[in-house]
Structure formats: C-alpha cells, structure tokens
Amino acid sequence: MESAARVFARLSTDEPITNTEVLMGKAVVLGGSMAGMLAARVLSDHAESVVIVERDALPATAAPRPGTPHDGQLHTLMHGGRMQLRRLFPGFEDEAEAGGAIISSPYTIRAYADGVPKVSDGTMGLISSSRPFLESLVRRRTLALPNVKVLTCRARGLEFRAGRVTGVRCGGAGEDEWVEEADFVVDAMGRASKLGDWLEKNGWQRPAMRRMAIDIDYATGYFRRTDADPELAAAIAYRTPTATPPRVASGAITAIEDDRWLITLANYGKQPPIRDVAEFRKLCGELPPVYREAVAGDQLGEILPYHQADSRRRDFHLLTRFPARLISVGDAVASFNPIYGQGMSSATLHASALSEYLRSRPDLDAPARSFFALQRVVVDAAWQISTSADLARPDVTGPYPRGYRLSKWFAEQIADASVTDRSVAVRFNSVTYMRTHPRSLAAPSTLLRALRVNRSQGKPQREKG
Ligand SMILES: Cc1cc2nc3c(=O)[nH]c(=O)nc-3n(C[C@H](O)[C@H](O)[C@H](O)COP(=O)(O)OP(=O)(O)OC[C@H]3O[C@@H](n4cnc5c(N)ncnc54)[C@H](O)[C@@H]3O)c2cc1C
Incomplete structure (x- = not known):
C-alpha cells in the first residue's frame, strides 16, 4: 500500500x-x-x-x-x-501582491520559542493579508x-x-x-x-x-504599520506549556494590505478576555521587541475576541x-x-x-x-x-493516541533542535507549513541529527512561562 x-x-x-x-x-x-x-x-x-x-x-x-x-x-x-x-x-x-498582500520570504518571518529567536529555514514563506x-x-x-x-x-x-x-x-x-x-x-x-x-x-x-477540548481565546488588534521594521512581514512567538497557563501562550503578527499590522494574542483556559488596548499593548511589550514596535502605531478599530472550544x-x-x-x-x-x-x-x-x-x-x-x-x-x-x-499542555487531558509518550519525546527532540539547527528547521517547518507529511520527520537521520544538536548545545535558553 x-x-x-x-x-x-x-x-x-x-x-x-x-x-x-x-x-x-x-x-x-x-x-x-x-x-x-x-x-x-x-x-x-x-x-x-x-x-x-x-x-x-x-x-x-x-x-x-x-x-x-x-x-x-x-x-x-x-x-x-x-x-x-x-x-x-x-x-x-x-495578483495578491498587486492588491496589497505581503508575500513573505523566510527571511522576513521571525519566530521565537520562549523568547529565543529561531533560525530561519530559508525555504518556507506565507501569504500575509486579511482573511477577507x-x-x-x-x-x-x-x-x-x-x-x-x-x-x-x-x-x-x-x-x-x-x-x-x-x-x-x-x-x-x-x-x-x-x-x-x-x-x-x-x-x-x-x-x-x-x-x-x-x-x-x-x-x-x-x-x-x-473532539479535543482546547478552550482557546484569541484577542486580535489592528494597528497602523510604521516604518520601524520594513523587513518584517510576520512573526510568531510561542511559549512552551507550563502548569499555570500564561496570559499569552502565543502571539502572532502579520503585515496586511493597507499598511496595517494584524496582531493576535492567544491564551488557554478560563482566563478573562483581553479587550482593552492598554492591556493588549502591555502584553505585547512582554513579547520580543517586534511586538512592542508593532503596537506603537495608531490602533485601528476595536480589539476583537474569539473563542474556540475544540478541535474536531x-x-x-x-x-x-x-x-x-x-x-x-x-x-x-x-x-x-x-x-x-x-x-x-x-x-x-x-x-x-x-x-x-x-x-x-x-x-x-x-x-x-x-x-x-x-x-x-x-x-x-x-x-x-x-x-x-495541544496534548503537551497540562489542561488538555486527551484522548491520547497509542504510543503517545514516545511520539511526544520524539516531537520535543525535533522541535527543540529546530530552534538552532537549520537543517532540522527545514524539515520541521516543511511539516508545520503543510508542505510535507509529519512522517517525513521519522527518518532516522533527522532524529539522530536532532539528538546530536540538543546534546551538543544543551536545550535552548528559555524564559519561564
Ligand atoms: C480564529 C481563527 C483563526 C484562524 N486562523 C487561520 C490561519 O491563520 N490560517 C489558516 O489557514 N486557517 C485559519 N483558520 C481556519 C480557517 O478559518 C478555516 O479553516 C477556513 O475558514 C475553512 O473554510 P471553510 O470554507 O471550510 O468554512 P467556513 O469558512 O466556515 O465557511 C462555511 C461557509 O458555508 C456557508 N454556509 C453554512 N451553512 C450554510 C447553509 N446551510 N447554506 C448555505 N451556506 C451555508 C457559510 O455562510 C460560509 O460561507 C482560523 C480559524 C479561526 C476560527
């Protein structure tokens, strides 16, 4: 087969x-x-x-x-x-670019794992625009x-x-x-x-x-895009799960048409929604500096909340x-x-x-x-x-697939190595960007390389959740 x-x-x-x-x-x-x-x-x-x-x-x-x-x-x-x-x-x-969308190259995307800048994979890109x-x-x-x-x-x-x-x-x-x-x-x-x-x-x-219960809350703001960082098209910063869910588990920025930044802060669990722009700006200030710069321009419209209870x-x-x-x-x-x-x-x-x-x-x-x-x-x-x-988060309680412990250990090795090693990042991002199937990561050469990288460098320096 x-x-x-x-x-x-x-x-x-x-x-x-x-x-x-x-x-x-x-x-x-x-x-x-x-x-x-x-x-x-x-x-x-x-x-x-x-x-x-x-x-x-x-x-x-x-x-x-x-x-x-x-x-x-x-x-x-x-x-x-x-x-x-x-x-x-x-x-x-x-056509998208002519209409104002931003076609990002890998070098205009920044990614951060627990505050540590991730190495660029040099291959993957996005189309950044509003959904409409x-x-x-x-x-x-x-x-x-x-x-x-x-x-x-x-x-x-x-x-x-x-x-x-x-x-x-x-x-x-x-x-x-x-x-x-x-x-x-x-x-x-x-x-x-x-x-x-x-x-x-x-x-x-x-x-x-x-279904898998996820209880995720989004808060999304639009801001005028200033010239502070003209090379930046998109950023993603996430925190590895901790026992007490952080106020911001992940923050994402994309440049969109009409010179705007679209910024989302996401968190989990029953936390009060982020509706106030002052709190939104303050939380962005606790993320890598590009987030603070992105909210420095004028706010355009309200902060939009969104809740999703499950993946299904x-x-x-x-x-x-x-x-x-x-x-x-x-x-x-x-x-x-x-x-x-x-x-x-x-x-x-x-x-x-x-x-x-x-x-x-x-x-x-x-x-x-x-x-x-x-x-x-x-x-x-x-x-x-x-x-x-999501299963790596303490508040998600299953259902766990067969062989979960081993696959979790395996996924952590690859994800950790992808922070600093370009070769592992290429393979890992190709999967998360939906270019290749997750099984492509199961090649023994990928795991061995990830283990070597993690052993030689120690785990990347991480901020506490
Ligand atoms: C907060 C949030 C953020 C997301 N971010 C991303 C992202 O960054 N990248 C990404 O790729 N995806 C993202 N997604 C997922 C993405 O929005 C969906 O996967 C995508 O919209 C799926 O489109 P769809 O056409 O299947 O369904 P939908 O977009 O939900 O469309 C369903 C359509 O069916 C119509 N309809 C429903 N019932 C009837 C009926 N009885 N008769 C006639 N018409 C009907 C509706 O009016 C609607 O037009 C996000 C989703 C959410 C909720």
Missing part, C-alpha cells in the same frame, strides 16, 4: 493540473467560503456547470460577512496552501470561470434516490423551498455543517465526530453506508486549533484530493471512498500536528 507520506507528496505538488475531463452535468457546492470556492474551482474542470449555494450575499470586495464570524481574526496562508493556490489559479501570488482579502481574491478568480455561479440561499437538506444524492433543498428566509438538482454535491458548510443530521434523517450513517474531525472515511455523488471538504470535515494556521491550507489540499479523485475517472455511482481515503491523509497530518502540540 502506498505510504501516507507519498500520497501527501502527490497532493501537495504544484505541478499544473492536466488531463481533466467533463464527467457530469451540474455540480452543487454548499458553502461559498474558502473550501467551497476551491472545490468549485476543481469541479469547473469536470462539470458542465457548477452552482455554489451560499447563505450570505457575497460582497464584491474584501469585506467581512456574517457567515464567517472568524474573518476578522489573524489568518496566514502556509507555504503548502500557497503552492496549491498558485497551482489552481496561475499568477495568484502576483484572501477569500475575495479566491472568490474573484473562481467566479471568473465561465461555468461557475453563486445562488444566494440557504441549503436546507438533500434529496436521495437509488443510493445517490440527486439534489439540494434550498430556500431563502421565509421563502418556499425548491430542489436544485445535482449530479454531484460537495458539503463545504464549515465546522457547524448539518450534513450529519441530513444523512441520518434519510437513513444513512452519520460520520462519527472526534468527522471521520467520513470510516462510514460503511454512504450515498454516491457526495463528499465533504474543509472545516466541515476537520477544524483545528487555529493557532497552528492549518485550516485554509487543508482546504487547498482537500481540493487537490478532489482533483486527483476526479482525474482518476471514478465510478460516480459508487460512494466516493477513494476521495475520502486521499482526504484522510491530509486530515490525519494536520490533526497529528495540532493535537500532539
């Missing part, structure tokens, strides 16, 4: 997509956010027409909207996601395709016949329902997707949901009874602790999995098991990164 690392490598390629063939009449995508637009882009190669059903009236510009209440929070697009956007939309990065900016560019490129359109209405349920999905029940507020017929349906309704309810109501299995995944790949011509993508399948910045890149890789599935010319009248098997590789990879880091 092909290894997960190999499948991931295939999905995360930036080779142009070729050999596409029209396999269906109309595909319907439920949800017009990041995952929905990316799925629609892929389906445009394989369907005569693609209809995106979105409950929000989608704005013409980069504006926040009610269906994505998290869109004011800091979002960065990891290297792996950036490669997929380039693949799906040639010229995407140039990135989403609006993906939307513009997708809706420019001649066979893709949006229907503004709420999806209310599915129609089934002879073991397959045949349509989507739609309706606006207070309106009659109608059925939008479909040859293929994609659920991209986000982490609160109702697909499980709809399946169960119609006699199908509901995917089991796995729905295991579609385990279902034994599932209708044909139906899949689910994005946060509707797996939504992680946002601190690790994996969600949008995961959605791009789900789109890559959909493309591979459809290019394999599957039997569409059978459940899309081979799609879910490909997608599972991406979900497992992201889940492993985020949950193993």
Whole structure:
C-alpha cells in the first residue's frame, strides 16, 4: 500500500493540473467560503456547470460577512496552501501582491520559542493579508470561470434516490423551498455543517465526530504599520506549556494590505478576555521587541475576541453506508486549533484530493471512498500536528493516541533542535507549513541529527512561562 507520506507528496505538488475531463452535468457546492470556492474551482474542470449555494450575499470586495464570524481574526496562508493556490489559479501570488498582500520570504518571518529567536529555514514563506482579502481574491478568480455561479440561499437538506444524492433543498428566509438538482454535491458548510443530521434523517450513517477540548481565546488588534521594521512581514512567538497557563501562550503578527499590522494574542483556559488596548499593548511589550514596535502605531478599530472550544474531525472515511455523488471538504470535515494556521491550507489540499479523485475517472455511482481515503491523509497530518502540540499542555487531558509518550519525546527532540539547527528547521517547518507529511520527520537521520544538536548545545535558553 502506498505510504501516507507519498500520497501527501502527490497532493501537495504544484505541478499544473492536466488531463481533466467533463464527467457530469451540474455540480452543487454548499458553502461559498474558502473550501467551497476551491472545490468549485476543481469541479469547473469536470462539470458542465457548477452552482455554489451560499447563505450570505457575497460582497464584491474584501469585506467581512456574517457567515464567517472568524474573518476578522489573524489568518496566514502556509507555504503548502500557497503552492496549491498558485497551482489552481496561475499568477495568484502576483495578483495578491498587486492588491496589497505581503508575500513573505523566510527571511522576513521571525519566530521565537520562549523568547529565543529561531533560525530561519530559508525555504518556507506565507501569504500575509486579511482573511477577507484572501477569500475575495479566491472568490474573484473562481467566479471568473465561465461555468461557475453563486445562488444566494440557504441549503436546507438533500434529496436521495437509488443510493445517490440527486439534489439540494434550498430556500431563502421565509421563502418556499425548491430542489436544485445535482449530479454531484460537495458539503463545504464549515465546522457547524448539518450534513450529519441530513444523512441520518434519510437513513444513512452519520460520520462519527472526534473532539479535543482546547478552550482557546484569541484577542486580535489592528494597528497602523510604521516604518520601524520594513523587513518584517510576520512573526510568531510561542511559549512552551507550563502548569499555570500564561496570559499569552502565543502571539502572532502579520503585515496586511493597507499598511496595517494584524496582531493576535492567544491564551488557554478560563482566563478573562483581553479587550482593552492598554492591556493588549502591555502584553505585547512582554513579547520580543517586534511586538512592542508593532503596537506603537495608531490602533485601528476595536480589539476583537474569539473563542474556540475544540478541535474536531468527522471521520467520513470510516462510514460503511454512504450515498454516491457526495463528499465533504474543509472545516466541515476537520477544524483545528487555529493557532497552528492549518485550516485554509487543508482546504487547498482537500481540493487537490478532489482533483486527483476526479482525474482518476471514478465510478460516480459508487460512494466516493477513494476521495475520502486521499482526504484522510491530509486530515490525519494536520490533526497529528495540532493535537500532539495541544496534548503537551497540562489542561488538555486527551484522548491520547497509542504510543503517545514516545511520539511526544520524539516531537520535543525535533522541535527543540529546530530552534538552532537549520537543517532540522527545514524539515520541521516543511511539516508545520503543510508542505510535507509529519512522517517525513521519522527518518532516522533527522532524529539522530536532532539528538546530536540538543546534546551538543544543551536545550535552548528559555524564559519561564
Ligand atoms: C480564529 C481563527 C483563526 C484562524 N486562523 C487561520 C490561519 O491563520 N490560517 C489558516 O489557514 N486557517 C485559519 N483558520 C481556519 C480557517 O478559518 C478555516 O479553516 C477556513 O475558514 C475553512 O473554510 P471553510 O470554507 O471550510 O468554512 P467556513 O469558512 O466556515 O465557511 C462555511 C461557509 O458555508 C456557508 N454556509 C453554512 N451553512 C450554510 C447553509 N446551510 N447554506 C448555505 N451556506 C451555508 C457559510 O455562510 C460560509 O460561507 C482560523 C480559524 C479561526 C476560527
């Protein structure tokens, strides 16, 4: 059987997509956010027409909207996601940059572990912009395709016949329902997707949901970007877990369009939310100096809080009874602790999995098991990164996977060595930036190098939590 690392490598390629063939009449995508637009882009190669059903009236510009209440929070697009956007939309990065996004090189990203500057990996980069900016560019490129359109209405349920999905029940507020017929349906309704309810109501299995309680609080501020550090595009500073959760477990900065800094402070546990700009600035002052500099300019708007109770995944790949011509993508399948910045890149890789599935010319009248098997590789990879880091916190009490103690020791060796050793940093960051599968770190040469680095240098000097 092909290894997960190999499948991931295939999905995360930036080779142009070729050999596409029209396999269906109309595909319907439920949800017009990041995952929905990316799925629609892929389906445009394989369907005569693609209809995106979105409950929000989608704005013409980069504006926040009610269906994505998290869109004011800091979002960065990891290297792996950036490669997929380039693949799906040639010229995407140039267009993003022309619109004001910052395409960061590894040398304009600073990272700190417990206050210690981490060595640059010299390879990974990000797209830094506000979330509405990135989403609006993906939307513009997708809706420019001649066979893709949006229907503004709420999806209310599915129609089934002879073991397959045949349509989507739609309706606006207070309106009659109608059925939008479909040859293929994609659920991209986000982490609160109702697909499980709809399946169960119609006699199908509901995917089991796995959760890990994380109780994370974000506080996000926008500040005018001054010229103090023109080379800085993004920074991340995190503290290793301690028995008493610190007021700031992690702080992130990105430069975004319109000469602004977007800054997020995150903490765990039942702590009072950070709403006051004076406290926000004071806490930034306790992080590495770039944080103090970033909050020195004028504050723009309020401090925006956000709470997320859990990471969750729905295991579609385990279902034994599932209708044909139906899949689910994005946060509707797996939504992680946002601190690790994996969600949008995961959605791009789900789109890559959909493309591979459809290019394999599957039997569409059978459940899309081979799609879910490909997608599972991406979900497992992201889940492993985020949950193993969260399990190291004393307030997270499981569930612990088999072999947890050994994998924790192993992960600590690699993470510690990545602070000072460029070669380990390249491999470690390639995984955390969703470019390669976590199993790529299991090469004995990587562990041996990490052990040597940690022994020769001692653990990096760390400030107390
Ligand atoms: C605080 C925070 C910070 C984050 N930071 C990052 C980051 O730095 N990097 C990163 O990559 N990811 C980040 N993420 C994750 C990222 O936001 C998500 O992974 C991404 O938005 C997933 O998109 P989606 O399209 O699956 O779902 P969503 O963005 O939730 O979109 C779901 C869409 O479905 C629509 N919808 C829902 N129900 C219906 C219905 N019945 N009918 C019609 N339409 C419907 C909604 O209106 C919405 O448009 C963060 C998340 C949070 C909460």
